[in-house]
Amino acid sequence: MTRKTPARRLPPGRDRDELAAGLKEKYDAGASIRALAEETGRSYGAVHRLLGEAGVAFRGRGGATRGKAAA
Template identity: 45%
Template sequence: MVDLDLPRIKPRTQLKGEEREKFVEQVIKAYGHPASIRQICKETGRSYGAIYRVLVDNNVTLRPRGGKNNVRRKS
């Protein structure tokens, strides 16, 4: 796995102000790197929902689920 150079945040820590803005920028950059949401969660110690919310709230286009073997089937 690639080192994403993201900060590890203690559980139950609420980020505010400049610290939160910097964290959001780092998460968006890592997702475009491309790291998965789960990889970002593992490195930062934040939940999947928290990382997902950061991305969605900042209008980041999410990649489709499934990885390289995901085959979309016609209904």
């Protein structure tokens, strides 16, 4: 597995809007932020920022929740 060097700057203007919209579409379809970051060669934080700018309703973190112990 080869790792891409992360892009250091987010594109400005329309390119940024198009990137954010594409990421939003994939996130809304079920892709994780980490998967999108790896796919685009960007950091988790950059993808999260772009998704926020695109108006994404972020999913919960998932995993086990606390509840009544099984008897």
